[in-house]
Amino acid sequence: MxxxxxxxxxxxxxxxxxxxxxxxxxxxxxxxxxxxxxxxxxxxxxxxxDSKIILSDSLKEKGINIGKYRIEKDSVGNNNMLVIYIITEKDFNDVLTFKVFDKKNIEYGRQTLELNSKEGKAAYYDVTFDKRTDIESKSIIKVD
The missing domain is CATH 1.20.5 (Single alpha-helices involved in coiled-coils or other helix-helix interfaces)
Structure with missing residues (x-):
């Protein structure tokens, strides 16, 4: 047992x-x-x-490329700041215009950025829109 x-x-x-x-x-x-x-x-x-960035053909021809980007909140909580990595393949000294469009292609934000960069350089830039511009999901940001 x-x-x-x-x-x-x-x-x-x-x-x-x-x-x-x-x-x-x-x-x-x-x-x-x-x-x-x-x-x-x-x-x-x-x-x-995600929002989408569209870079104009004329900027591409001038040697501008876009790397990573993100939308951030300002101190009030609006998504109105674009943090964007810009790459310059050629010397560039001009103004970039950023326009925000909603999913119905209606513009609701515009801001400029003076860019002075040498060939082969790249850096992050903050593009802060008006405090009333709240970059929505599926927005399109056109860069001219």
Whole structure:
């Protein structure tokens, strides 16, 4: 009887260990799947809500390129500041005009930036629009 009980105890312990490993593997797989799902949703939301920058052909011909950009809030909480990385392939000394359009293509913000940059240089610039300009999701910002 003692041998049978000992054998049952050993089988139970190994069964529990196997069940624990199975649960851990399942939990890990579920966690990875959930993380991928959340990342996918976040990318989808970002892609849907992001504003878009359109650089004029004349600026492209003058050697201006745009890198990364983001919209930031001012002290009042309006999304009215564009932080933009501008790359100059050629010497450039002129004024850039930034115009904000909503998803119906109605202009609701305009600001200028004096840019004096040498060939091969790049830097971040802050373009702050009027405090009443709240750059909405899906806005288009045209740079001339």
């Amino acid at each position: 003692k041998k049978l009980l000992g054998l049952l105890l050993i089988i139970t312990v190994f069964s529990c260990e196997k069940a624990k490993e199975t649960v851990n593997k399942s939990g890990k797989a579920m966690g990875e799947t959930a993380t991928e799902f959340i990342d996918g949703v976040a990318e989808g939301v970002d892609g849907t809500l």
